[in-house]
Amino acid sequence: MHGTHNRSGCSVAFLTIHIETVKQTASTNADMKTLAEQGSVAEGFWLRAVRQSGGVGRLGRPWSSPEGNLYCSTVVDMHENDPAPSSLSFVAGLAVYTVIRSYLPGTEMILKWPNDVLVSQAKICGILLERVKNQVVVGIGVNIAVSPDVEGRLVTSLAAEGATTGAAEFLTRLSDIFEGLLKTWRERGFAHIQAEWLELAHPVGSMMSTSDERGEKIAGEFAGLTADGALRLRKADGTLIEIRAGDISIG
Numbered sequence: 001m002h003g004t005h006n007r008s009g010c011s012v013a014f015l016t017i018h019i020e021t022v023k024q025t026a027s028t029n030a031d032m033k034t035l036a037e038q039g040s041v042a043e044g045f046w047l048r049a050v051r052q053s054g055g056v057g058r059l060g061r062p063w064s065s066p067e068g069n070l071y072c073s074t075v076v077d078m079h080e081n082d083p084a085p086s087s088l089s090f091v092a093g094l095a096v097y098t099v100i101r102s103y104l105p106g107t108e109m110i111l112k113w114p115n116d117v118l119v120s121q122a123k124i125c126g127i128l129l130e131r132v133k134n135q136v137v138v139g140i141g142v143n144i145a146v147s148p149d150v151e152g153r154l155v156t157s158l159a160a161e162g163a164t165t166g167a168a169e170f171l172t173r174l175s176d177i178f179e180g181l182l183k184t185w186r187e188r189g190f191a192h193i194q195a196e197w198l199e200l201a202h203p204v205g206s207m208m209s210t211s212d213e214r215g216e217k218i219a220g221e222f223a224g225l226t227a228d229g230a231l232r233l234r235k236a237d238g239t240l241i242e243i244r245a246g247d248i249s250i251g
């Protein structure tokens with residue numbers, strides 16, 4: 001889908017954004033994966049569900065999806081010279097951060113590796129990337145009106161932080177910002193996105209921990225990102241390790 005204007009008339013260089021909303025589905029990511037398998041979905045298409053009956057989170061966890069929040073998915077085509085697909089996590093995280101910031105200009109917010117956005121130190125969104133053939137499905141959930149429980153996490157929503165908007169309006173802004181950042185990612189490279197992300201993330205030197213494949217805790221200080229977006233952690237003995245998957249806790 002190529003053009004110079006999206007449906008609402010906003011100029012988005014050469015890409016037409018099309019948003020389709022359904023009342024309910026199991027998972028917008030599952031639906032987008034089916035479309036991608038069939039080769040029948042183009043970049044710029046966004047699917048939103050008012051509620052999901054089988055929302056999926058990272059690491060196979062369920063994603064509680066009551067009415068009132070945003071549940072949406074889009075696809076990104078992978079071209080030969082594009083940055084690593086996993087780096088789209090940072091594009092999505094930055095896009096969500098930017099839109100939330102527009103509603104909450106004075107609130108404490110940080111980006112947390114790999115794609116969390118923390119508002120008042122609590123989780124407000126979830127991002128799930130899934131590869132299908134030469135496309136990446138990018139699924140985004142944002143707590144707009146309600147803050148469903150997430151095990152072991154403090155959770156908040158835009159409403160709880162004092163912002164009034166709806167999921168549809170949020171997605172209009174998000175799709176626009178996402179497509180702009182995607183253009184930057186493709187044309188200027190992941191390094192540019194990474195630099196913007198680092199400005200808004202936990203500072204280098206922050207103490208954090210994660211667990212290895214055997215569940216053993218690994219702690220250290222944040223030492224930046226590798227060129228492809230892995231987290232660098234400096235352990236107390238000075239060893240530098242790279243983390244490519246999993247969750248981290250700050251502090």
Ligand code: BTN
Nearest residue numbers: 027055056057058126127139141
């Ligand atoms: C996470 O565990 O933090 C990621 C959650 C991703 C949830 C979104 S909601 C829209 C899309 N559809 C899904 O089933 N999952 C993603």
